[in-house]
Amino acid sequence: MDGTVNDNSDRDRGWTVELAIPWRGLAHLARPDGRSLPPKDGDVWRMDFSRFNQYKEAPPAKDPGGWAWSPHGAWDSHIPEVFPYVHFSARPVGEATGPPSPGP
Secondary structure, three states: OEOOOOOOOOOOOEOOOOOOOOHHHHHHHHHHHOOOOOOOOOOEEEOOOEEEOOOOOOOOOOOOOEEEOOOOOOOOOOOHHHOOEEEOOOOOOOOOOOOOOOOO
16 A cells, blocks of 8 residues: 555555455356366456545546556446456466457
């Protein structure tokens, strides 16, 4: 955390999070179209990574109230067709060079 937790009297500068999701937690998403869990080398999924504030800053601040890993131009975070592509690779980080994302 680069700021002060639960203190609205100052302006936080940002934060970082690292999370782990067990593959079994994604089973209900993979099952309908037969995706492998864990994903295989070369598999491509669409995923959205967003965060929304409980409140927005008052104007004239340009606080959108949320952030997305890959902004898709819509406030609605329930449009899978605009989620970014995630390429799974068995190669070590730094060596992975996947194919371009599939077209729309």
